[in-house]
Amino acid sequence: MSEKNREGKRTARERMAIEREKQKAAEKRRRALIVGVSVVCVLGLAAVIGVIAANAGKDDDGDSAGPVVAPSGAQGEDSLVIPVGKADAPSTLVVWEDFRCPACKSFEDAYRSTIHELTDAGQLRVDYRLATIIDGNMGGTGSQNAANAAACAQDAGKFVEYHDVLYTNQPAETDDAFAENSKLLELAAKVDGLDTPAFRTCVEEGTHNAWVAKSNDAFRSGGFTGTPTVLLDGKNIYQDQSMTPQKLKQQVQEAAKG
Template sequence: MSEKNREGKRTARERLAAEREKHKAAEKRRRTLIVGAGVVCVLGLAAVIGVIAANAGKDEGSASAGPVMAPSGANGEDSLAIPVGKESAKSTLTIWEDFRCPACKSFEDAYRSTIHELTGSGQLKVEYHLATIIDGNMGGSGSRKSANAAACAQDAGKFTEYHDVLYVNQPAETDDAFAAESKLLELAGKVDGLDTAAFRKCVEDGTHNSWVEKSAEAFRSGGFTGTPTVLFNGKNIYQDQTMTPAKLKQMVEEADKG
């Protein structure tokens, strides 16, 4: 082989080697760009999450700012229960509810008249605890604001009536209508004597927001699976598939006889 041919082959090999190095360098740059882009996306997501968390924290802070002001007559641990009925009743029904919760409305529609009958006769005492689970699941503030308004109604001695009005007029779960104070004040007009300057100020100022948040925290830490949670003398009866208003009435009457 002539020197000229050997030189040509060597030059070709060098060109191929150089080309391979070029491809390796390009591939390395490509992988670096892909990894870098992935990190940017993750960091971007983290930033978005951080902004959301920060904003949520601000909203939460505004909701729970200030001292905890329990509504008039609230009792139980940390004064988180709104009592209805005579203290001397032998049976206690503990109800955790959210005014935006459709299942809570279904429970109220089915049991309302029976509960009113039993509390009116002095056989049953009900302790209402207010939760904000739908705000957490669906977003918005209607659960919190309606709970505050119900606490304001308790201050006015009109809790039961307003509680019932809220459920009868409950919007669709995805409709955060109770976040509008104007809607809550409009519904107060359906309860005789509730729509007063004091009630309006309580609703508009969010007087019991901190109390509502404390109640919501108690619900979250209580091991409950959802709303409504209904306990009869400490036993969860909402999970009982055979439970009916008639059966509840029978249980209360039996307990009343001792």
């Protein structure tokens, strides 16, 4: 083989080697680019997820965020009780209720006049405690908004009257009509002296929303199974199938006699 041919083959091998090195370098750059883009995508996705999670947290807080403002005259632990009747009444009825709850309306319709009679006579004190479980089960904010409006009525010294109006005019469970402030204000007009600028501001600004949320937290942590939960001197009378308004009246009057 001539020297010229050997030189040609060597040059060809060198060109091939150089080309292979170029290809290896290009492949490394391609892989590095893919990895870099993947990292950027992952970081970008994480950032998006973080923003979504942060916003979701804000949405969950909803209108219940803000300072806890208890209504006037609220009592008990964390001021979560709205009391009705004389403080020294011989018997105490604790009523956990939700203004969207159909069973609560049924209880109110059956026992309302008896409870009023006993509280007016000074024989019974009623501790009303508010929950929002229907909002949680059905969606919406009617339970919360109605409870806030009732707390606003308490500020005005009109809790009992407005409480009764809300139950008398309760919408169907699936109808979140109480979520509309206009509906709550419309019903307030049925209570003499309640529809004032102060009441309207309290309703529209959700002054007691955080208090309502705290009351609902107390209900959930109390181990109760649903609303209404009605306790006469600590005994759950709503679970007593034999209980009637007349039997409740008899028990309270006997306790008043000592």
